[in-house]
Amino acid sequence: MRIAxxxxxxxxxxxxxxxxxxVREDVDVLAMQEIKCKPEQFxxxxxxxxxxxxxxxxxxxxxxxxxxxxxxxxDVAHAFPGMPGFLKGAEGPDQPQEARALGVTVDGVxxxxxxxxxxxxLGDPHMVYKLDWYDKLTEYVRTETHExxxxxxxxxxxxxxxxxxxxxxxxxVVVGTSTHVSPEERAAFATLLDAGLADTVRPLVPTGxxxxxYKQLRFPRNEGLRIDFILGxxxxxxxxxxxxxxxxxxxxxxxxxxxxxxVQVDLGEADDDLPMFL
DNA sequence: ATGCCGGACCAGGTCCGA
Numbered sequence: 080m081r082i083a084x085x086x087x088x089x090x091x092x093x094x095x096x097x098x099x100x101x102v103r104e105d106v107d108v109l110a111m112q113e114i115k116c117k118p119e120q121f122x123x124x125x126x127x128x129x130x131x132x133x134x135x136x137x138x139x140x141x142x143x144x145x146x147x148x149x150x151x152x153x154d155v156a157h158a159f160p161g162m163p164g165f166l167k168g169a170e171g172p173d174q175p176q177e178a179r180a181l182g183v184t185v186d187g188v189x190x191x192x193x194x195x196x197x198x199x200x201l202g203d204p205h206m207v208y209k210l211d212w213y214d215k216l217t218e219y220v221r222t223e224t225h226e227x228x229x230x231x232x233x234x235x236x237x238x239x240x241x242x243x244x245x246x247x248x249x250x251x252v253v254v255g256t257s258t259h260v261s262p263e264e265r266a267a268f269a270t271l272l273d274a275g276l277a278d279t280v281r282p283l284v285p286t287g288x289x290x291x292x293y294k295q296l297r298f299p300r301n302e303g304l305r306i307d308f309i310l311g312x313x314x315x316x317x318x319x320x321x322x323x324x325x326x327x328x329x330x331x332x333x334x335x336x337x338x339x340x341x342v343q344v345d346l347g348e349a350d351d352d353l354p355m356f357l
Numbered sequence: 358a359t360g361c362c363g364g365a366c367c368a369g370g371t372c373c374g375a
Binding site for chain 2: 088089091092113115116139140141197198199200237239241249251252256257258259290292293294295304306333336
């Protein structure tokens, strides 16, 4: 199974190149972020013509997550348990949830398309929200991997953290003043992994970024960030046989500022002729 | 660098992103 994630930064603007890439790369399941539309506005036709069905979670022009899959999707969830909400000008629990998470099960694999809050600035209430979001996501992963350790689980999406200095090639993103690289955000990301996930791409793709700012010639200068990940529980991560970051998708007309990240997962199939009797 | 791009709203100006 070939599984990918892509922050498309408006699916209505990017539908052509998104479907073209999926067909070219033989993608079975794509997790999208920042679709920036409601389900009734989603351009479904090109996906369906290419043989994909859709699961869409969008509330307005902000955020929005979706899946396109060639295989049937089950158990669709519009939030993970305990997922925080956020309301501008208000703090505290029980605020309305934004469209930042979508869960589906495909071929026995639990998949999430996640758009982690940006944080906006160090000290901004939105940063408190971001860190709380990480806390609650971590708690979900702990519970899930403890209760169902045999179920392959993958968190895919835009995590809005560059976990190490090697993941930050943007000279304007500086530890001490910038979001995405602060010790608190990096600790939150590390704690999420400690809950039972592995970065499935890094071991196979040791360098490269997944995002370049539109401004300041960041892409031609290759001054980007690696903030888009496919994080897998043990049974998922052990089944990853290939991984790639598709830098070329940042080129050409009207690209997203993010590029897709793809893994090949070879999970044991019931019809395999493996020597199970051993 | 707090908005130099780019998208959504929807008609000129604001909000948002990392």
